[in-house]
Amino acid sequence: MALSSPPMRVSCGPTPAAATTRSNNNNKNNNFLCSHALDAVHIRRAAELADKSAGFTSPHPNFGCVIATQSGKVAGEGFLYAQGTRPAEVLAAEAAGNFSRRGTAYLNMEPGDCHGDHAAVSALVQAGIERVVIGLRHPLQHLRGNSIRALRSEGLQVHVLGEDLNGKLIEEARKSCLLVNAPLICRAASRVPFSVLKYAMTLDGKIAASSGHASWISSRTSRNRVFELRGRSDAVIVGGNTVRRDNPRLTARHGGGHMPMRIVMSQTLDLPEEANLWDFSDVSTIVVTQRGARKRFQKFLASKGVEVVEFDILNPREVMEYFHDRGYLSVLWECGGTLAAAAISSGVIHKVFAFVAPKIIGGKNAPTPVGELGMVEMSQALDLIDVCYEQVGPDMLISGFLQPIPDATPVIPSVDETYEIDPTVTPYESRIIFFYKTWDPYGAFSNFSPHAIKMPDASGDYATWLSVEHYYQAQKFVGVDDPVARDGVENIKSAKSPEEAARIGRSMQRQQPDLVRSDWESVKIEVMYRALKCKFSIYPHLNSMLLSTAGSVLVEASPHDLFWGGGRDGEGLNYLGRLLMQLRSEFLGESHTSS
Ligand SMILES: NC(=O)C1=CN([C@@H]2O[C@H](COP(=O)(O)OP(=O)(O)OC[C@H]3O[C@@H](n4cnc5c(N)ncnc54)[C@H](OP(=O)(O)O)[C@@H]3O)[C@@H](O)[C@H]2O)C=CC1
Numbered sequence: 359m360a361l362s363s364p365p366m367r368v369s370c371g372p373t374p375a376a377a378t379t380r381s382n383n384n385n386k387n388n389n390f391l392c393s394h395a396l397d398a399v400h401i402r403r404a405a406e407l408a409d410k411s412a413g414f415t416s417p418h419p420n421f422g423c424v425i426a427t428q429s430g431k432v433a434g435e436g437f438l439y440a441q442g443t444r445p446a447e448v449l450a451a452e453a454a455g456n457f458s459r460r461g462t463a464y465l466n467m468e469p470g471d472c473h474g475d476h477a478a479v480s481a482l483v484q485a486g487i488e489r490v491v492i493g494l495r496h497p498l499q500h501l502r503g504n505s506i507r508a509l510r511s512e513g514l515q516v517h518v519l520g521e522d523l524n525g526k527l528i529e530e531a532r533k534s535c536l537l538v539n540a541p542l543i544c545r546a547a548s549r550v551p552f553s554v555l556k557y558a559m560t561l562d563g564k565i566a567a568s569s570g571h572a573s574w575i576s577s578r579t580s581r582n583r584v585f586e587l588r589g590r591s592d593a594v595i596v597g598g599n600t601v602r603r604d605n606p607r608l609t610a611r612h613g614g615g616h617m618p619m620r621i622v623m624s625q626t627l628d629l630p631e632e633a634n635l636w637d638f639s640d641v642s643t644i645v646v647t648q649r650g651a652r653k654r655f656q657k658f659l660a661s662k663g664v665e666v667v668e669f670d671i672l673n674p675r676e677v678m679e680y681f682h683d684r685g686y687l688s689v690l691w692e693c694g695g696t697l698a699a700a701a702i703s704s705g706v707i708h709k710v711f712a713f714v715a716p717k718i719i720g721g722k723n724a725p726t727p728v729g730e731l732g733m734v735e736m737s738q739a740l741d742l743i744d745v746c747y748e749q750v751g752p753d754m755l756i757s758g759f760l761q762p763i764p765d766a767t768p769v770i771p772s773v774d775e776t777y778e779i780d781p782t783v784t785p786y787e788s789r790i791i792f793f794y795k796t797w798d799p800y801g802a803f804s805n806f807s808p809h810a811i812k813m814p815d816a817s818g819d820y821a822t823w824l825s826v827e828h829y830y831q832a833q834k835f836v837g838v839d840d841p842v843a844r845d846g847v848e849n850i851k852s853a854k855s856p857e858e859a860a861r862i863g864r865s866m867q868r869q870q871p872d873l874v875r876s877d878w879e880s881v882k883i884e885v886m887y888r889a890l891k892c893k894f895s896i897y898p899h900l901n902s903m904l905l906s907t908a909g910s911v912l913v914e915a916s917p918h919d920l921f922w923g924g925g926r927d928g929e930g931l932n933y934l935g936r937l938l939m940q941l942r943s944e945f946l947g948e949s950h951t952s953s
């Protein structure tokens with residue numbers, strides 16, 4: 359058994375050091391390092407270009423492309439302006455013309471070949487590009503790796519940052535790619551739109567005077583900056599009190615550009631009949647409220663053209679999940695402290711922009727940017743990540759992430775591990791077959807599939823288990839000298855379904871951990887391996903199905919089980935998939951030696 363050691367995280371291609379040892383030519387080494395610096399510069403530029411269309415591309419990623427000649431000079435640039443417009447790669451190739459030949463294309467992100475549209479890949483191939491450097495793989499799992507595979511199959515050399523290229527400069531360049539598409543990456547991982555909390559406060563930490571008056575705390579320059587932030591967002595959201603107090607417009611007024619939708623969250627619906635937000639000359643407004651609140655006022659709003667959406671439970675998470683499902687990519691929270699605290703508590707805020715004005719207003723009851731979070735000790739304070747400080751006019755803008763941008767690099771399988779498990783699989787480049795529920799196309803790979811197995815006990819006598827899951831769960835308690843453990847084994851064995859077996863086994867393990875055999879953690883992979891080996895040996899059709907997947911990566915798509923499964927976004931260790939790949943490799947080896 360090869361798979362007994364504890365798991366580790368990913369996966370990189372050759373490090374610069376490893377790569378350079380392959381060459382004993384000093385010049386080549388120097389070139390390699392120089393080209394790293396050049397790669398980093400061009401990728402950062404691609405990210406900068408991509409950022410130009412923020413707000414317009416939503417909910418699609420921001421793409422930028424730089425084409426450099428063989429000598430490293432920029433020959434053409436392009437960025438995706440908006441959904442449905444011409445891809446960055448096509449524009450850059452056109453701009454570069456013949457200078458593209460044998461050149462390198464730099465892309466902040468792997469193109470997504472939605473609906474079989476290969477325009478980006480085709481443009482690079484037809485332009486005669488020799489090498490493509492990619493900042494990030496596509497963050498959406500079903501698109502991840504597709505274009506990289508397509509480019510490689512056309513003979514182009516493809517280097518992905520963090521996988522094939524490493525080092526400090528490369529890491530910084532990769533960061534710029536993560537930042538430019540942070541909304542898409544965070545949205546994909548958290549299933550809510552990327553949410554930014556923005557506020558303006560005085561030096562003594564107030565967002566309004568005690569009277570509630572707040573216009574203005576920050577300078578005009580800062581407020582112009584807010585218009586830009588609005589222009590990058592799909593929606594701006596405030597609470598009912600801010601509507602009553604400020605009568606805001608919430609429009610982006612920085613000279614054209616994308617205009618965000620406006621959202622009001624109000625439980626009481628005690629909102630004014632006259633409000634700037636009911637004026638739709640620039641953009642419309644959606645009011646989200648508690649089910650049944652002020653029906654007559656709802657009718658009134660509807661007559662003004664305001665869309666009213668009722669929620670059974672009106673809280674920031676429910677509201678954000680709803681707007682995620684409506685396709686929103688990013689939301690700017692411009693609310694006061696009450697709603698801001700609720701939003702932070704419910705974990706929907708990804709990033710904070712705080713404009714701090716060099717003013718003092720005082721006031722014991724003057725509102726502050728974030729209300730009650732229930733924290734009592736400084737050690738509980740939320741630390742911002744990747745903090746930036748910037749002077750904007752007379753104000754200071756402090757921004758940072760409340761949650762790290764999830765790493766879109768696939769965890770499974772790492773290069774080394776996969777070769778060890780199954781040499782026929784080329785990591786990242788192979789098709790990934792996901793299986794989970796037994797009704798899935800490859801559902802028979804699940805331990806819950808109804809395939810009985812015969813396994814020997816400690817004295818060598820064979821017993822029948824209704825599924826791999828039955829056997830696996832029972833083994834947790836086998837050999838434990840306790841009547842409750844022995845009963846547990848019998849109960850699991852006679853469980854009517856694999857689900858029931860899992861329920862009994864898991865709850866016994868949770869509630870009475872002392873009944874679990876002491877060597878369980880070190881033997882569980884071996885236990886599973888033996889059960890799977892039996893299952894895929896005694897059922898010829900399962901064996902054929904497994905062999906038919908040769909060359910593909912197998913991943914148990916369990917979003918919950920991060921040991922046996924691959925997790926929701928590839929963060930799981932996928933030990934079930936790994937064991938199946940290992941078995942497949944062993945079966946294939948046997949069939950080769952016997953033929
Ligand atoms: N300087 C700055 O950057 C800003 C300053 N302000 C100032 O802040 C003050 C208003 O602050 P505040 O009252 O906190 O602001 P908000 O209006 O932004 O938030 C509170 C309101 O949100 C609504 N709400 C809906 N669902 C919830 C929920 N689950 N939890 C909490 N609230 C919910 C309620 O409206 P309802 O009562 O209608 O049910 C509630 O009264 C004003 O003086 C304004 O000028 C506001 C924004 C920015």
Ligand SMILES: Nc1c(N[C@@H]2O[C@H](COP(=O)(O)O)[C@@H](O)[C@H]2O)[nH]c(=O)[nH]c1=O
Pocket residue numbers: 557558572573574575576580581584596600604605606607608609692693713
């Ligand atoms: N007071 C204050 C802000 N307040 C926010 O701006 C909203 C008003 O937007 P609008 O009506 O479009 O100009 C207001 O309701 C609140 O959300 N913002 C800032 O950048 N600086 C400030 O000093």
